[in-house]
Amino acid sequence: MKLKALTAAVLAAALLAACGSSAASSAAPAADTSSETAASADNSGDLLAQIQQHGEIVFGTEGTWSPWTYHDENDQLVGFDIEVAQKVAEKLGVKATFVEGEWDGLLAGVDGGRYDSMANGVEITEERAQKYDFSDPYCYIRTAIIVKSDDDSINSFEDLNGKTTANTISSTYATLAESYGAKTTGVDDLNQTIELLLNGRVDATLNAEVTYFDYLKEHPDANIKIAALTNDASQVAFPVRKGDETATLREALNQAINELREDGTIAEISEKYFGTDLSQAPSAN
Known part of the structure; x- marks a missing residue:
């Protein structure tokens, strides 16, 4: 009987130790997760x-x-x-x-x-x-009005009144053109813009001066010119x-x-x- 009682006590102690070990190991990840959440919370507003x-x-x-x-x-x-x-x-x-x-x-x-x-x-x-x-x-860039080389009807931004231009809708260039009374046709990219201009479907396009010169590097024979430039550079x-x-x-x-x-x-x-x-x-x- 004493042996059985001793055995039962040993088993009970072992069971308690195992439960304690399990509880401790499951608590550790919870502490890590809490730490990560706190770090994330610290950065949430920055x-x-x-x-x-x-x-x-x-x-x-x-x-x-x-x-x-x-x-x-x-x-x-x-x-x-x-x-x-x-x-x-x-x-x-x-x-x-x-x-x-x-x-x-x-x-x-x-x-x-x-x-x-x-x-x-x-x-x-x-x-x-x-x-x-x-x-x-x-x-810092200036905006250029780009027209066909043989077009002398546009020499200033005021001359855009009543003209048609091609630019990305809601871009700075489209907004500027519209502020001078031009009607803007929406396009996807510069090549499409120049194509519409050369085909006579629009009178002009507004773009960065440097973009114009970059296009000429790739297309030196393009029938286009700068008609006017803004005085101030945009940022x-x-x-x-x-x-x-x-x-x-x-x-x-x-x-x-x-x-x-x-x-x-x-x-x-x-x-x-x-x-x-x-x-x-x-x-x-």
Whole structure:
């Protein structure tokens, strides 16, 4: 009887020890999960912290607008904006990831959190500044009115009144053309724009001066010319959502842009794609 009682006591003690061990091991993962949740909560209101935690910053881009963002002969996504964004990402200690889409949906993607920012020659306008915050400018460009070489009817922006133009709908260029009384036809890319112009289906198109010269490099015999240029340069920057959560990201973007401007990196990229340095604001005349 004593042996049976002793055996029963040993078994009971062993069972209690096993239960205790099981409880301890199941409690450990719960503590880890709690720690991870707390870390995630700490970053929930700071987009820069989230970006650095994930190791990437996501940019929306068209991928069809040379020389800003396009595919080369090897189908690699390249361009001025792409390289600047990659250099900025390096400064932030993360990689740049690009998601391609049509212009109309890119800013909405930033607004909805699908992209952290947008690398697509985005110009700062009063209307956009009401909805988005912007980094410091990394490029300064003038807008050109492009017409057929034998067209002398347009010599100023005021001459656009009653004319037809082709541009991406809701782009800065389309808005500018419409502000001078032009009727805008929507297009998908620059090649389609120039095709409509050369075929006489529109009177003009508005685009960056540098884009015009880049097109001429590829099509030196194109029957087009610049009819007029804006006096002031527009500012190209990275848009982000408004709010406190993007404050540290904006600061980091600004620091990266200024460092890349000061060390000549942006100027070098600009020379590569545009044949001139667009990283500095034009001097006042």
